[in-house]
Amino acid sequence: MNPGVALAALAVVSLATAVIGFYGLRISRTTGDFYVASRTVRPWWNASAIGGEYLSAASFLGVAGLILLSGTDALWFPVGYTAGYLMLLLFVAAPLRRSGAYTIPDFTEARLDSRAVRRVTSLVVVLVGWLYIVPQLHGAALTIRITTGLPSWAGSVAVVVVVCLTVVAGGMRSITFVQAFQYWLKLTALAVPILFIIFVLAGNGTPALAPPVANPTGLAPAGLYQNVSLLVALLFGTLGLPHVLVRFYTNPDGQSARRTTLIVLGLLSVFYLFPTAYGLVGRIFAPGLARSGQADAMVLLLPGELVGGTAGDLLSALVVAGAFAAFLSTTSGLVVSLAGVISQDVLGGGVDGFRLAAVVSALVPLGFALMTDSFALAGSVGLVFAFTASTVCPVLLLGIWWRGLTDAGAIAGMLTGGVLCGGAMVVGAMAGASSTPAWLAQPAAWTVPGAFAVMVMVSRATVHRVPKTMSRVMTRLHTPERPLATER
């Protein structure tokens, strides 16, 4: 396809992000609109923002590619990504909103009354964030390479530069609106081309090249263990993602946090229809894409392949714009929440500290992304979810629902989960994808229970360390808020 079109799409998305970020709230209001202004963000807006932040490169590119490669097995990814929100809705959203803590380290410190727990949680959260940014940068590298022919690093560097500039210049002041815009952009960028393609194919009467059930690569289908383990990782991993949790504080109370989550479930379900459709259309009409090892880029290549001409170019540009919206929104969301954690715990707060921390938290994963090659995007994001599920998730769930959790237990559990899951990831990477046994490739099924078990046992053994503030904090987490006196 024409490289100029792709670059133009990239520039437009970056510019739109920056402009909404800077000017989203510059509209002056008079007192007449005071009520409008002082109303908190409606659940709809907030849900769109969460969707925008959550749908990363893995969802935009990876899922379709995986469906192309492995068929219905890959459907577990969208199912897991979405169902994770059900867990969030049921177990975490409202209590966490009521806690009054703004980050996961804030929460664990308040709940367990311990600085040490805070430090360990911060470390884990920063690690999770960095690991999660790397696949986004890989996705950007891939997109740039496929669509413009520029070297891979250009894509990663472009994303990091745009994110750093907007965050450092204060462009994420209206982050909620930016992210909400990104969700609808991503949805449009997937929905319009695929519908167009389907209509064109139906109109032409293009013959199917392969039946949808045929396996284009001949890879062995995943076993029961792998699917269960993947689901565990995705279900529990969503609970601990730093950038997702922060969004909930924009809700005025626990009830609206729940309502927001419900809308998010709907928005995600709608969104995932389209990558699935891409995967299916790819399987039937363009199975060649799977063989050339470009499965992750399938969403980008399909319009050019099946429609072609100027229309194909324009559709491709739309998809590229959507893909960059995915990289930018997830990366900037992560960078903002990581910068918050780093600046508070290492640099002692302050505006300059926040900027420095933002740059650091974007550059470290950039270095890592440049040093490593991209694996399958959905797969590597799945591993990050497994890591989150084995570290942050147990401390959140037990912290909210179990009175007996102690600081020693929380630290031991997080370290156990981190070492087990991190170890499995490193060993798996060293052994190479083909020779890794299933239990190492998908470690969540044993690392998550392991982390929970250690956390419970160590807490049991250190009952005397249950913080004195426990009853007060638990009451706060679980009793409904006083209705706002000003609501009429």
Next chain:
Amino acid sequence: MPDSPLLTAAAVAVIAMAIAVVVGVGLKVLRSFRDLGTDAERATYHTLHAASQAGQHLRRGLNPAGAAKASRHLRTLLGCEALALLDTSGVLAWDGAAEELKPQLMRLAEGVLAGGRTAVLPAGQPAGPNGAPKDGTGGRLAAVIAPVRAGTRVVGAVAAFAPSAGAGLVRATGEVADWVAAQVELAELDASRTLLMEAEVRALRAQISPHFIYNSLNAIASFINTDPARARELVVEFADFTRYSFRRHGDFTTLAEELRCIDRYLLLERARFGERVQVSLRVAPEVLSTVIPFLSLQPLVENAVRHGLEAKEGPGHISITANDAGAFAEVTIEDDGVGMDPKQLQSMLAGHTDGEHVGLRNVDARLRQVYGNDHGLVIETAPGEGTLITMRVPKSQPGHDA
């Protein structure tokens, strides 16, 4: 080959960590070899260090948790075998040997607590049968019990146990007791400062200025004949405003509620000033649920209206913004009114003079008390140049209920 770069990255990380650990340990070792001065200097240092350590734990007054930690440091200070801290109702902490004496200690100290005089009890002789203390501790250690006096009251005692109670120990114990008394008095000072702050908040609540009430009611009265609907509306707003200001529960509120209160306030002011007061507002929704001290913004806006715009000719403009700044929420209130003299403002904020801006000082003091000294108001102003007030509060305040 996807694995080798990952491996390289992991190796680089491990090596970097190893270097950091070696450097850290090396620095520690180097530091331990540094010259620590003469014996006398070191003794002074140790004494002062023990005292300051104990002082930290006594900062909240005589309570069991603090006393337990402080008694350890006080014992090293006195170099005795055991040390106990008691208040008038019981033994708070016991550190060191001979804990079998603990049940009797209150009885032994009765005279000290009642009379306020240091008692010296030699070892060995048993205590009297009917609870009255005889001369002696009844154990193998002698005891010196010195009263802790805050003002004129005896609030507790320090008991030091040693094989023999020499004059040195008696004098030293007396000094330690006096030092503990100083700490307790400091703690009481802290407590009374908190009480003062609370009283000031209450005063501020009751202090919706009489002028404001008078002016509002007059403004409403002027509408009763010409525009009864508006007059009714204003009365309702007035009622809501007073309900919020007089509410009894909680020292904290959310930014959204405080903005609502400001809206009502401005509505009433505009009934009086008409188009002379123009207000614009830019609020990031992310910070609306931030917890802030109750009535911490309304006085700032009132200050802008009262001292910025009222004295000015022609229309005045107030702009209120709230931004998300990392871990903090940043609220600014700007007016283009007559401004203030920075010198005068400074001395007023320091509490030297009682100016017209009591509301400002009160808000500033409360912010400093709750969030620490870095979080006071930042005020940029000059005569004739308007005023810009900035307030920064942490978004995360798990300890504060709105």
